[in-house]
Amino acid sequence: MTSRSATSVLAPPAPPEPAVSPVLGRVLLAEYLPALAALELLRTVYVPGAVAGLAFLALALCARLPLVGEQAAALLPVLVAVPVTRVVTEAVPGEASPARAAVAALALGVAVTAAARACPRDWLRLRGDTGWGEHAAVMLAGVPLGLLVHLLAPDLLAVTGGVPVLLAVALAAPAGLAAEVLFRGLLIPALAGVVGRWDVVVAAAIYASTFVSYGTPTASAALAVGLVLGWARRRTGSIAGVIGAYAVVMPLTVLVCRLVAES
Numbered sequence: 001m002t003s004r005s006a007t008s009v010l011a012p013p014a015p016p017e018p019a020v021s022p023v024l025g026r027v028l029l030a031e032y033l034p035a036l037a038a039l040e041l042l043r044t045v046y047v048p049g050a051v052a053g054l055a056f057l058a059l060a061l062c063a064r065l066p067l068v069g070e071q072a073a074a075l076l077p078v079l080v081a082v083p084v085t086r087v088v089t090e091a092v093p094g095e096a097s098p099a100r101a102a103v104a105a106l107a108l109g110v111a112v113t114a115a116a117r118a119c120p121r122d123w124l125r126l127r128g129d130t131g132w133g134e135h136a137a138v139m140l141a142g143v144p145l146g147l148l149v150h151l152l153a154p155d156l157l158a159v160t161g162g163v164p165v166l167l168a169v170a171l172a173a174p175a176g177l178a179a180e181v182l183f184r185g186l187l188i189p190a191l192a193g194v195v196g197r198w199d200v201v202v203a204a205a206i207y208a209s210t211f212v213s214y215g216t217p218t219a220s221a222a223l224a225v226g227l228v229l230g231w232a233r234r235r236t237g238s239i240a241g242v243i244g245a246y247a248v249v250m251p252l253t254v255l256v257c258r259l260v261a262e263s
């Protein structure tokens with residue numbers, strides 16, 4: 001008994017299991033990104049088909065959950081939330097109205113909350129790894145970023161025509177802030193376990209894909225926003241700065257669009 005116990009103690013540990021989860025996660029992303037972009041393009045010609053496709057994409061992702069590893073499993077709820085929010089937003093009739101904005105904000109809030117409950121709580125830290133001074137600098141970066149958005153996509157907020165500026169901002173803010181939490185707060189750390197340092201780039205590409213149906217300039221503006229705010233999110237380690245930057249970008253873009261339209 002003694003020699004057998006000593007042998008078991010001195011025996012080398014078993015080799016670790018191969019880390020296949022990131023590989024499966026990359027395969028999942030390679031399928032997800034083209035599908036999302038294609039469905040957004042389909043929206044330009046056949047909205048019901050695009051909505052049905054987005055719903056099927058969300059269901060297909062849920063079905064993949066038992067087949068992926070730990071890292072990819074952390075990513076799946078966030079990926080599911082993206083087409084879900086697009087489906088519900090498209091299902092709300094009307095343009096810039098309080099009812100549409102309220103339903104869109106509620107849908108985004110529910111989807112983001114469900115995704116957040118499946119993710120580690122520290123992904124949504126406000127304090128982060130840096131001081132509040134750097135968070136303030138990120139927030140101020142919203143000024144040139146808002147001007148860049150208007151330069152790339154001057155008609156981005158044309159639907160706010162006829163609506164007072166403050167009301168237009170109030171209508172867009174809740175859904176926009178929820179989207180910021182989803183794409184920057186949850187998606188970037190979820191991607192980090194699968195694609196490593198490419199997390200910001202892939203997150204920005206997914207974010208821009210949701211704007212493909214609005215045209216290349218708008219998708220380019222979304223990509224620029226995703227890259228800048230994604231880099232800031234990674235650097236600060238929190239969502240406080242990027243939410244502050246969005247709070248500057250949105251009203252500034254609305255105001256510039258309105259001033260240009262009225263000049």
